[in-house]
Amino acid sequence: MEEKRIGVYVCWCGTNIAKMVDVEGVAEEVGKLPDVVVSKNYKYMCSDPGQELIIKDIKEHNLNRVVVSACSPRIHELTFRKALTNAGLNPYMFEMANIREQVSWVHTDRKEATKKAKSLVTAAVARVAWHEALDKRKVDINPASMIIGGGISGLSAALEIADAGKQVYLIEKEARLGGHIADVDLTFPYMVPAAQILGPKIKRAENHPNIEVFKEAVIEEIFGYVGNFNAEIKANGSESRSLEFGNIIVATGLKPFDPSSVDLHGYGKLPNVVTSIEFEKMLQSGKIETRDGKEPKNIAIIHCVGSRNNDYHEYCSRTCCMLGLKYANQIKTALPETHVYEIYADMRSFGKGCEELYDATAKRKVMFLNFDQREGIPQITKANPGDCCEMLIDMKERLSNTQIEVPADMVVLLVGMEAREDAKEVAHHVGVSKCGNDFFIERHPKLDPVATTTDGVYIVGSCQGPKDITDSVAQARAAVARVLAAICQESGEVEVTPAVVNEDICCGCQTCVNVCPYTAISYDEEKNVSVVNEVLCKGCGTCGSACPTGAIRSRHFTDHQILSQIKGLMRTEMQEV
Amino acid sequence: MEATDKNAKPKIKMAVYWGSACGGCCVSVLDVHEKLFDVVAAADLVFWPIALDIKYKDVEAMADQEIDLTLYNGAVRNSENEHLAHLLRQKTKILVAYGSCAHMGGIPGLGNFHDRETIFERVYDTTESTVNPDKVRPQTETKMKEGILELPEFYNDVRSLDQVVDVDYYLPGCPPQTERLVEVFMAIVTGAELPPKGSVVGALEKSLCDECNRKKTDNKTIKEFHRPIDIQDDGETCFLEQGVICMGPATRGGCGARCIEGNAPCRGCYGPPADAPDPGAKMMSAIGTMIDSNEEEEILKIVDQIDDPAGTFYRFSLPGSIIRRKIL
Numbered sequence: 029m030e031e032k033r034i035g036v037y038v039c040w041c042g043t044n045i046a047k048m049v050d051v052e053g054v055a056e057e058v059g060k061l062p063d064v065v066v067s068k069n070y071k072y073m074c075s076d077p078g079q080e081l082i083i084k085d086i087k088e089h090n091l092n093r094v095v096v097s098a099c100s101p102r103i104h105e106l107t108f109r110k111a112l113t114n115a116g117l118n119p120y121m122f123e124m125a126n127i128r129e130q131v132s133w134v135h136t137d138r139k140e141a142t143k144k145a146k147s148l149v150t151a152a153v154a155r156v157a158w159h160e161a162l163d164k165r166k167v168d169i170n171p172a173s174m175i176i177g178g179g180i181s182g183l184s185a186a187l188e189i190a191d192a193g194k195q196v197y198l199i200e201k202e203a204r205l206g207g208h209i210a211d212v213d214l215t216f217p218y219m220v221p222a223a224q225i226l227g228p229k230i231k232r233a234e235n236h237p238n239i240e241v242f243k244e245a246v247i248e249e250i251f252g253y254v255g256n257f258n259a260e261i262k263a264n265g266s267e268s269r270s271l272e273f274g275n276i277i278v279a280t281g282l283k284p285f286d287p288s289s290v291d292l293h294g295y296g297k298l299p300n301v302v303t304s305i306e307f308e309k310m311l312q313s314g315k316i317e318t319r320d321g322k323e324p325k326n327i328a329i330i331h332c333v334g335s336r337n338n339d340y341h342e343y344c345s346r347t348c349c350m351l352g353l354k355y356a357n358q359i360k361t362a363l364p365e366t367h368v369y370e371i372y373a374d375m376r377s378f379g380k381g382c383e384e385l386y387d388a389t390a391k392r393k394v395m396f397l398n399f400d401q402r403e404g405i406p407q408i409t410k411a412n413p414g415d416c417c418e419m420l421i422d423m424k425e426r427l428s429n430t431q432i433e434v435p436a437d438m439v440v441l442l443v444g445m446e447a448r449e450d451a452k453e454v455a456h457h458v459g460v461s462k463c464g465n466d467f468f469i470e471r472h473p474k475l476d477p478v479a480t481t482t483d484g485v486y487i488v489g490s491c492q493g494p495k496d497i498t499d500s501v502a503q504a505r506a507a508v509a510r511v512l513a514a515i516c517q518e519s520g521e522v523e524v525t526p527a528v529v530n531e532d533i534c535c536g537c538q539t540c541v542n543v544c545p546y547t548a549i550s551y552d553e554e555k556n557v558s559v560v561n562e563v564l565c566k567g568c569g570t571c572g573s574a575c576p577t578g579a580i581r582s583r584h585f586t587d588h589q590i591l592s593q594i595k596g597l598m599r600t601e602m603q604e605v
Numbered sequence: 606m607e608a609t610d611k612n613a614k615p616k617i618k619m620a621v622y623w624g625s626a627c628g629g630c631c632v633s634v635l636d637v638h639e640k641l642f643d644v645v646a647a648a649d650l651v652f653w654p655i656a657l658d659i660k661y662k663d664v665e666a667m668a669d670q671e672i673d674l675t676l677y678n679g680a681v682r683n684s685e686n687e688h689l690a691h692l693l694r695q696k697t698k699i700l701v702a703y704g705s706c707a708h709m710g711g712i713p714g715l716g717n718f719h720d721r722e723t724i725f726e727r728v729y730d731t732t733e734s735t736v737n738p739d740k741v742r743p744q745t746e747t748k749m750k751e752g753i754l755e756l757p758e759f760y761n762d763v764r765s766l767d768q769v770v771d772v773d774y775y776l777p778g779c780p781p782q783t784e785r786l787v788e789v790f791m792a793i794v795t796g797a798e799l800p801p802k803g804s805v806v807g808a809l810e811k812s813l814c815d816e817c818n819r820k821k822t823d824n825k826t827i828k829e830f831h832r833p834i835d836i837q838d839d840g841e842t843c844f845l846e847q848g849v850i851c852m853g854p855a856t857r858g859g860c861g862a863r864c865i866e867g868n869a870p871c872r873g874c875y876g877p878p879a880d881a882p883d884p885g886a887k888m889m890s891a892i893g894t895m896i897d898s899n900e901e902e903e904i905l906k907i908v909d910q911i912d913d914p915a916g917t918f919y920r921f922s923l924p925g926s927i928i929r930r931k932i933l
Contacts (some may be wrong), residue, residue: 532810533880536814536821537825537891574883574891577880577887578881587881
């Protein structure tokens with residue numbers, strides 16, 4: 029076996045890591061580990077000089093393995109793998125230890141953080157010692173694409189790809205295309221009717237020769253990899269169809285927050301407390317009226333329902349403020365005498381034309397009342413029979429610092445957006461990760477916002493996080509650019525990670541045959557061993573963990589690699605015992 | 606006679622020692638039957654407590670590396686086992702961890718599901734046949750008027766031999782198959798090329814299923830686990846496919862599948878194949894994939910049917926496995 033020569037590079041990430049971790053100490057300590065030939069620290073490893081440092085050392089010190097201890101491998105693993113390739117090393121002879129997201133950003137004790145960083149780097153060194161050179165495989169890219177979700181994002185993407193002359197399979201769960209926008213009256217900030225935006229798109233999509241629309245569709249299964257996906261789709265209750273395509277755009281959208289759980293707002297109990305969804309319907313019908321058909325004299329619009337509140341969702345739903353302003357304008361236009369109260373926590377009118385709409389709304393005698401989420405949310409109660417209104421909203425107005433009662437005949441709750449209940453199912457089908465709020469996670473929040481960690485799978489629109497139409501369409505078109513680029517190249521590289529069977533050890537127990545989700549394993553009766561079909565195998569590793577003999581290995585995730593990593597991680601702990 | 610032949614190769618010096626063991630390994634050495642003549646023709650047994658009256662001090666008096674081959678059986682449970690492990694390592698050229706206990710801890714290794722205190726409590730206080738009102742416990746030193754009496758110290762952990770001293774080879778089994786011992790022994794005395802240090806010898810690369818003659822299919826789906834006594838074994842179908850836990854897939858072959866031939870599932874005494882460092886974990890992962898349900902409650906019910914899972918999956922391998930012991 030060749031001598032192992034490992035180079036370790038500890039990144040400061042400016043002050044991001046260095047402020048909480050003694051990077052010099054870590055580099056020095058790790059330098060003492062067996063097989064470590066050089067161990068250095070540097071301000072920005074991902075910068076060009078940082079990468080150059082690695083390349084120079086590989087050549088000068090004859091390194092054959094490299095560890096970079098910096099940020100998450102999701103951000104820069106590819107960067108450093110490329111550096112290895114440039115230096116003539118196989119890119120898989122690399123391991124990354126994440127001491128930023130997993131250490132410096134989450135700890136407050138410098139000594140403990142430094143200790144943890146040492147453990148993580150030691151683990152990476154122990155693992156990289158067992159790394160093996162792996163190749164990439166060239167695969168043809170099927171020019172067809174599957175788009176999951178027929179809302180504004182999915183429609184925009186579908187039309188753009190279809191217009192470029194490529195086949196699109198557009199999968200919609202509901203009986204109609206259009207998604208949530210179909211239930212919207214006017215759009216902010218320019219008050220363009222949603223139907224005007226959506227209608228032509230739906231019509232075009234349904235009649236486009238390159239788009240096949242599946243409504244009331246259920247995805248039974250998706251398997252394969254970039255360029256070569258297969259899916260079983262059942263639409264309209266008919267027989268399931270097999271589709272083949274090369275890329276997937278996930279545009280599954282969102283679900284409005286259900287305010288029933290917010291007791292103080294009385295939704296579901298007070299008849300004239302309605303959600304923004306219900307109010308849109310009212311606007312679409314052209315009649316703003318209470319349940320008993322009266323014209324409301326006072327309408328209150330409550331912001332941040334289910335959003336920016338630790339009891340519900342911590343995040344901002346991004347569209348509700350503008351929606352609230354849009355409502356105030358629509359109400360003032362339809363019912364000029366009606367008092368409108370915007371009961372808001374913070375007004376967030378960012379974006380082109382949005383602050384202008386805020387300003388214009390303020391000039392229309394709309395009353396803006398501010399509340400502090402930390403001090404509780406406005407409470408809605410039924411007014412007394414003698415009162416001039418149907419309901420009273422009890423709140424502490426922050427700017428005047430007074431407890432006030434706001435009269436209301438109708439209350440509109442600006443409900444936030446949340447991830448759909450079937451997000452988990454979709455994530456499983458296409459192999460994307462979800463954040464804590466169940467929105468799908470992009471490959472890089474800034475530099476790669478529509479790709480995912482699964483090659484060939486893109487996320488657009490509100491399935492990635494709350495978004496307005498403008499941003500959703502921009503994302504959809506960004507994803508299309510990526511998909512068309514892949515199609516243009518006609519072929520792409522995939523990681524070769526199919527499982528391998530060591531025939532000297534495999535005993536033919538066939539435990540692996542049934543566990544393979546891709547039916548890639550069969551049993552060779554003559555040799556009494558299992559055989560992996562490399563074309564079907566996706567390298568998921570299920571067989572490797574099921575194999576009781578250790579005969580099946582998942583490349584780059586072998587038992588030796590993982591166990592060495594664990595031992596490395598526990599090294600300091602073990603010494604202390 | 607061969608023994609008086611002046612041209613005959615000089616005899617090798619051989620020792621057999623039992624650490625924390627049941628005696629079965631020593632008996633397996635005797636089980637060579639008539640081959641014993643070949644053994645004594647080629648080797649002088651210089652130390653073998655079960656058969657010969659040779660004292661520890663006699664071993665201590667030997668020169669370093671004077672013994673050519675030591676078969677150390679048994680786990681390391683107490684200070685006496687440990688002392689002899691070090692002593693024999695010093696005096697021996699080729700030290701073989703002989704049998705499951707020396708190899709991975711074996712049955713005594715199940716003591717690592719407890720600690721010294723809980724074991725003493727059970728043995729000296731709570732067993733149904735114990736009367737010990739003064740709570741007397743074994744002491745390493747007891748002062749009597751005649752002098753100090755000593756007992757080995759009972760350790761908290763059971764260890765495999767290689768967790769105490771450097772081991773040259775492992776010959777697994779509970780006990781090892783005598784034929785395998787003879788093969789290994791003859792290889793050493795005839796000066797055949799020996800495998801790399803640290804190898805498992807006298808066993809196969811492949812796991813037991815490879816030499817098991819039962820019918821195996823990919824139909825390993827289990828709705829119900831059974832103990833062997835609970836089923837009407839058809840004598841032909843893979844035990845796992847009948848819902849009986851058989852450690853065969855996670856166990857090295859080489860025993861000749863003798864338990865299976867006797868219609869009993871494999872218990873795992875030959876230890877894991879080369880690339881499966883933790884047979885218990887490997888087998889649990891495999892069993893996990895066989896459970897035929899996706900409902901959490903049903904899965905729990907099915908898993909509950911496994912009698913003594915820790916003892917089943919780690920019957921012979923607890924100290925030598927990754928988890929080593931239960932933390933109490």
